[in-house]
Amino acid sequence: MGVDATTMVAASERVLARLVEHFDVDFSYLRHTDRERRATVLIAEWPHRGDIPDPDPLKVVHFETADSVFAELEHATEPIVVRPSVESADYQETIRRSSGIPLVAMAAVPLLSRGESTGVLGFIKQGDRDWSTRELNVLKAIAALFAQLQARVVAEERLRYIALHDDLTGLANRRALLEHMEERLHSGSPGPVAAFFLDLDRLKALNDFLGHTAGDNFIRTLSSRLRENLDPNDMIARLGGDEFVIVPAKPMDAVAAELEATRIQQLIGRRVTVGGESVSRGASVGVAVGIPGETTVADVLRRADHALLSAKAGGGNGVAVFTDAMRAQFELQDDVELNLRGAVSDGSLLLHYQPEVDLRTGRIVALEALVRWMHPTRGLLPPGAFVSVAEATNLAGELGRWVIRSACAQFAEWRRRGLATNVVMRINVSPVQLVSLDFVERIEDILRLFGIDGSSVCLEITEHVVVQDLARTQVTLRGLKRMGVQIAIDDFGTGYSSLSHLKALPVDAVKIDRGFVQRLGASTDDLAIVKSIIGLAGSFGLGVVGEGVETPVAARTLVGLGCYRAQGFLIARPMPADEVEPHLVLGRIPLDLDLPRAGRGTPKY
Structure with missing residues (x-):
């Protein structure tokens, strides 16, 4: 009963060896029938033949080309006895070529399953041998046990196949x-x-x-x-x-x-x-x-x-x-995912603020709140290192609420001290927040809590957020506009928005993606894109802000195209609140861009 597919051959050979000795025959074999190929396949034999040809003519014998005896075994349900005679000459020749034995007697007993032959248990004796009815009955009983073993192994193999293969394709699973x-x-x-x-x-x-x-x-x-x-x-x-x-x-x-x-x-x-x-x-x-x-x-x-x-x-x-670079990136992601939830509540998150100025005067017109994480082992992490993980692990809403509340608290504190009175606080909003049913109500509660007028706050959404759920986005943005909150589309120009979206949404401004601004002065393609965005914004009555201004030529190009508001490393990097305060006291960030006098007019936005 402990025999399976891996041990069946060895166990069968042990049984065949005892049967050879008991019945005083020279050779015994066990064969199974392969219905799909219409062939009989050698499973075990005893004793092992010497000098077996390659390929072995007895390993697989197809019934349609087999000698008369093998052909008869395909559907036999009763024992077949062959003794040396002219009638069995073709079978005798097959045995002679494969085993070297000239004349033999054979008994072949079918393995039966549900009345059909599934194989054969065979015995060969050199010369002649008579098989009694009693002996054949014993062999039929033994063949029945082999048939049971065969059926069990086939069933187990089928179950194993199902367990290890894909049911649609037959490939491994x-x-x-x-x-x-x-x-x-x-x-x-x-x-x-x-x-x-x-x-x-x-x-x-x-x-x-x-x-x-x-x-x-x-x-x-x-x-x-x-x-x-x-x-x-x-x-x-x-x-x-x-x-x-x-x-x-x-x-x-x-x-x-x-x-x-x-x-x-x-x-x-x-x-x-x-x-x-x-x-x-x-x-x-x-x-x-x-x-x-x-x-x-x-x-x-x-x-x-x-x-x-x-x-x-x-x-x-x-x-x-x-690569090793990928390894480092994904180790960071795993680390972030493991520790981010605690960071939202343990005080290790903080905000930096990047000024947005009028390029002609240096006057600070807005501050963008950007979240940072003081990681316990990796130091200060920028938002790109953990915001995407937050969005993938359902922490984006919780993280976003912390950013909005903290930015408004700091903004209210500056206002209380007479700072940032003419400055707009810009806050990034995640896709999860934008489609949340209670988002408008939460913003209203926070503004009321800190006594901030809605027009002093601008929420920034990225282009791909706009197209994810346009209908829900419309409802949310209209609710925000009723409170006077400004709306800007961030990273504009990266390919998601269309004119219909700009018409359908109550948007106040677009921020040109930094990728286009950074190459101004070096790429005519980017110049054409930026020029088109500024013209598009003007045709819809929208303000326009240049992001990623890192060179004087980029700043001068924006002013020349009519875009006067910008932010970037040339102006100021994101900085903690205490470092922003001296700039707020002054109200401006001195710039030396050598702008033409014609550029110093009334701000467009």
């Missing part, structure tokens, strides 16, 4: 992948071991357009293509949806792995006909390499996944290899 990689990364195994994490780009669009059945057919066709074009020993696993992992059988370093990943990516990109349409999908591939005995399976897959995220961040349809 996650469990099979992990078992395979554990073996490949075991100490002493050949390496390095490469892993490719694949993600199909925009599969959802295919499902939406052609339906999920077509999407499934696309996945199946792609899986077949991978099997046909990769090494048969490569591990190809589907983790579900549009995610696959490939582990090449051959050892590969990072350079070779990147080349192979690029080949696979191009293979995936070929067109497929599904649902009557010829379609294709790109793929993003993350590559990682592990060393047997040194790298764990979890490490390799995590690195490949990180590399995949990097490939997708670059716009998709690319290949990225895990």
Whole structure:
């Protein structure tokens, strides 16, 4: 009962050896029937034949080309006895060629399951041998036990197959992948071991357009293509949806792995006909390499996944290899995710403020509140290091509320002391906050708490936030406008907004993305874009602010185009509240931009 697929051959040979001795025969064998191939397959034999030809003519015998005796075994339900005679000449010749025994007697007893033959238990005696009815009955009982064993092993193998394979494609699943990689990364195994994490780009669009059945057919066709074009020993696993992992059988370093990943990516990109349409999908591939005995399976897959995220961040349809720089980036992300929740409540968050000035006079017209985190081990972190993690872990709302409340508290304190009386406080708003049902009410409560007029506050939203939920955004912004709160679109020009959005939303100003401003004076393309944005803002009656002003030529160019308000490192870097105060006392930040006199007119915004 303890016999399984891995021990069945050895256990069967032990039984055959005892049967050979008990029945005084020269040779015994166990064969199973393969219905799909219409063949009988040798499972075990005793004793082992010497000098077996390659290929072994008795290993797999197809019924349609077999001699008369083997052919009869395909559907036999009763024992078949063959003794030396002219009638069995073809069978005798088969035995003679394979075993060297000239004339034999044979008894073949079918293995029966539900009345059908699933194999045969056979015995061969050199010369002649008569088999009694009693002996044949005993052999039938033994064959029945072998049939039961066969059925149990087949069932167990089927269950194991289901447990280790994806039901849609027949590829290995996650469990099979992990078992395979554990073996490949075991100490002493050949390496390095490469892993490719694949993600199909925009599969959802295919499902939406052609339906999920077509999407499934696309996945199946792609899986077949991978099997046909990769090494048969490569591990190809589907983790579900549009995610696959490939582990090449051959050892590969990072350079070779990147080349192979690029080949696979191009293979995936070929067109497929599904649902009557010829379609294709790109793929993003993350590559990682592990060393047997040194790298764990979890490490390799995590690195490949990180590399995949990097490939997708670059716009998709690319290949990225895990690097030390990625390692540092994702270690930071893990650290941030672990500690950020506590930072919101333990006082380690703080605000810096970056002045926005009139470029012609240096007068401070606004302050942008920018959050910083004094991390316990990594020091002062900028928002880019943790805001995206906050958004991914449902902390964005809590973090955003802290920023708004803290910025308004500081603003109220300055106002109480007679500072920043003609300055607007700019505060960035996350997508989570903007679509929150109680956001307008919370802003109203904070403004009332600190006695701040709504027109003194400007909330900044990025372009991609606008298009995520336009209807909800409209409701929120109109509620804010009723309180007099100003609204600005940050990072404008990066490609998300359209004219219809600007018309549909109660926006007061746009802030030109720093990427365009930084290259003013060096890029005619960026100059044309900035010029268009300023003209667009003017046509809609919107104010315009230049971000990222780092050079005098950029500042002079903005003034020449009619954009007078700006912020950037040339003017002032973000600074703590106590460092901002001297500038607020003075009311301006001295600038020496050598502007033409014509530029010193009434501020446009």
